[in-house]
Amino acid sequence: MAIPLDLRAEAHLDPSLHYRNPLSAHWQQPRTLLLTGATGFLGLYLLGELLTQTQAQIYCLVRANDAAAARQRLQGLWQEYQLDPSLGDRVQPLVGDLSQPHLGLSATAFTELGSRLDGIYHSGAGVAVTQPYDRLKAINVGGTQTLLHLAHIGQTTPFHYLSSLGLFFGQGTPAQGRFQESDFPEPASVKGGYKQTKVVSELLIQAAQERGLPACIYRPGRILGHSATGIIDLIQNPKDFLFILLIACVQLGCYPQVEEAIEAAPVDYFSRAIVHLAHQPASFCQVFHLLNSRPSTWLDLVATTQGLGYGLEGVTVEAWVEQWRQRGAAVLTPPLQGLLSQVIEARGTALFPPKPGIDDGQTAQALGTIAGAYPPPSLDKTLLQVYFRYFHHQGAVSQPPLA
Ligand SMILES: NC(=O)c1ccc[n+]([C@@H]2O[C@H](COP(=O)([O-])OP(=O)(O)OC[C@H]3O[C@@H](n4cnc5c(N)ncnc54)[C@H](OP(=O)(O)O)[C@@H]3O)[C@@H](O)[C@H]2O)c1
Structure with missing residues (x-):
C-alpha cells in the first residue's frame, strides 16, 4: 500500500541555514538580482518590470545549451511578446536548471552569484498540472531549497516567491468565509502534484522566514493577456x-x-504589483493575494x-x-x-x-488600491x-x- 505523502515532512530546510548576516544593503535600489522562470509567461513580464522599476543587472536562470543559446531564447521571446526592442546589457542569461545541485552551476560560480545578489525572484516552476508530486519535486521543491541556500550566502538576500491562489481550491470554506493572506491551506487536502510542490515551497519559505530571511510570497490567481x-x-x-x-x-x-x-487581471497589472510590493519594507514576511477586486x-x-x-x-x-x-x-x-x-x-x-472566496484586503492596502493609487483594471x-x-x-x- 502506498504511503500517504506528508507535505510538512517534505518541507525540509537545511538546519544549518540561519539568516543572521545583515540584509543586503542595496535591496531597495538593487544592483544585482536573480530571476528564475524568465522564459515563462509571467516571468517574462516580471523581467520587463524589473528592468523598468530598477537599475539592476538581472541574472536570468535559463535552460539552454550555452550562454549564447540562453540569450537567444530570451531575445526571441522578448520580441515575440513585443517588449522593449532590445534586451539590453542589464540582462545576464545564466545557463542552469532548478532541479540540479547549485542550479547546475559550479560550486564556485554559485557562491560568487550568492555573494552579489540584492534580491531573488523565484518565478520558475514545472507547471504541468497532470504530473504527480514525485515528477515535479526536483524542480519545484529542490529548486526552492537551492535558492534558499543562495539567499544565505554573503549578505542576507530578500526572497520573492511566486506561489498560486490555486492552493485554496478544494479546501472547503474557511472560518471567516474567505481565505485571507494569513491563511494556509491544509496540506493533507491539497490534491495534485503541482499544487503539492507549491505548498511544500511555501512551508520551506515560512521556515526560512522564522530563521530570519525576509521573504515574500505572491499568490496570483487567473492571469490574462497583456493589456x-x-x-x-x-x-x-x-x-x-x-x-x-x-x-x-x-x-x-x-x-x-x-x-x-x-x-482575473492582465499580466502587466500583476507583474507591476509584484515589483512594487517587493520594494516596500513593510512587505517583508508578508503574503499577497493577486486578483482583480473589481x-x-x-x-x-x-x-x-x-x-x-x-x-x-x-x-x-x-x-x-x-x-x-x-x-x-x-x-x-x-x-x-x-x-x-x-x-x-x-x-x-x-x-x-x-x-472558495478569497480576500485580498491586505494586498490592496499595501498597493494603495483602497486609496485609489493602484486601481484594479x-x-x-x-x-x-x-x-x-x-x-x-x-x-x-x-x-x-x-x-
Ligand atoms: N500563469 C498563471 O496563470 C499562474 C497562476 C498562478 C501562479 N503562477 C505561478 O507563477 C510562476 C510563473 O508562472 P508562468 O506563467 O511564468 O509559468 P510558465 O509560463 O509555465 O513558465 C515556467 C518557467 O519556469 C521555467 N522552468 C521550468 N522548469 C525549470 C527548470 N528545471 N529549470 C529552470 N527553469 C525551469 C520555465 O523554463 P523553460 O522555458 O525552459 O520551460 C519557464 O521559464 C510559476 O511559479 C507559477 O506556478 C502562474
Missing part, C-alpha cells in the same frame, strides 16, 4: 481556460448561461463580447456542451481545442467548479477589443472585433 497587446500563449502551451471558453463561444455563436465571478462576471464578459459585434445566443450549459462536442473540433485551432476538450471531459457541464470593451484583435490576428477567432 496593451493582448498577447497570451495560444499556441505552445495555452493555459487560460476562461478566454479559450470565450473564444469557443464566439466561434460557435452561443454561450452557456452560467453564473461565475471573474477575478467585480465582474462571466455574463458581463459575454455582454462586452457581444458589444464587439459577435452574435452570441444564450443557451443552457447542457446545450452548449452538446454544441461543443458536435462542432468544437471544426471551429477551434488544435491547441485550444485540445485544452478545452480536456477540461470539458473532466468537468462535464460543471464548466466552472465551485471555488476593468475587463471592459477597450480591453476585450485588444484581446479579440490579438485572437483574430493569431487565427483563433475568424471575425475581427468591431472597431
Whole structure:
C-alpha cells in the first residue's frame, strides 16, 4: 500500500541555514538580482518590470545549451511578446536548471552569484498540472531549497516567491468565509502534484522566514493577456481556460448561461504589483493575494463580447456542451481545442467548479488600491477589443472585433 505523502515532512530546510548576516544593503535600489522562470509567461513580464522599476543587472536562470543559446531564447521571446526592442546589457542569461545541485552551476560560480545578489525572484516552476508530486519535486521543491541556500550566502538576500491562489481550491470554506493572506491551506487536502510542490515551497519559505530571511510570497490567481497587446500563449502551451471558453463561444455563436465571478487581471497589472510590493519594507514576511477586486462576471464578459459585434445566443450549459462536442473540433485551432476538450471531459457541464472566496484586503492596502493609487483594471470593451484583435490576428477567432 502506498504511503500517504506528508507535505510538512517534505518541507525540509537545511538546519544549518540561519539568516543572521545583515540584509543586503542595496535591496531597495538593487544592483544585482536573480530571476528564475524568465522564459515563462509571467516571468517574462516580471523581467520587463524589473528592468523598468530598477537599475539592476538581472541574472536570468535559463535552460539552454550555452550562454549564447540562453540569450537567444530570451531575445526571441522578448520580441515575440513585443517588449522593449532590445534586451539590453542589464540582462545576464545564466545557463542552469532548478532541479540540479547549485542550479547546475559550479560550486564556485554559485557562491560568487550568492555573494552579489540584492534580491531573488523565484518565478520558475514545472507547471504541468497532470504530473504527480514525485515528477515535479526536483524542480519545484529542490529548486526552492537551492535558492534558499543562495539567499544565505554573503549578505542576507530578500526572497520573492511566486506561489498560486490555486492552493485554496478544494479546501472547503474557511472560518471567516474567505481565505485571507494569513491563511494556509491544509496540506493533507491539497490534491495534485503541482499544487503539492507549491505548498511544500511555501512551508520551506515560512521556515526560512522564522530563521530570519525576509521573504515574500505572491499568490496570483487567473492571469490574462497583456493589456496593451493582448498577447497570451495560444499556441505552445495555452493555459487560460476562461478566454479559450470565450473564444469557443464566439466561434460557435452561443454561450452557456452560467453564473461565475471573474477575478482575473492582465499580466502587466500583476507583474507591476509584484515589483512594487517587493520594494516596500513593510512587505517583508508578508503574503499577497493577486486578483482583480473589481467585480465582474462571466455574463458581463459575454455582454462586452457581444458589444464587439459577435452574435452570441444564450443557451443552457447542457446545450452548449452538446454544441461543443458536435462542432468544437471544426471551429477551434488544435491547441485550444485540445485544452478545452480536456477540461470539458473532466468537468462535464460543471464548466466552472465551485471555488472558495478569497480576500485580498491586505494586498490592496499595501498597493494603495483602497486609496485609489493602484486601481484594479476593468475587463471592459477597450480591453476585450485588444484581446479579440490579438485572437483574430493569431487565427483563433475568424471575425475581427468591431472597431
Ligand atoms: N500563469 C498563471 O496563470 C499562474 C497562476 C498562478 C501562479 N503562477 C505561478 O507563477 C510562476 C510563473 O508562472 P508562468 O506563467 O511564468 O509559468 P510558465 O509560463 O509555465 O513558465 C515556467 C518557467 O519556469 C521555467 N522552468 C521550468 N522548469 C525549470 C527548470 N528545471 N529549470 C529552470 N527553469 C525551469 C520555465 O523554463 P523553460 O522555458 O525552459 O520551460 C519557464 O521559464 C510559476 O511559479 C507559477 O506556478 C502562474
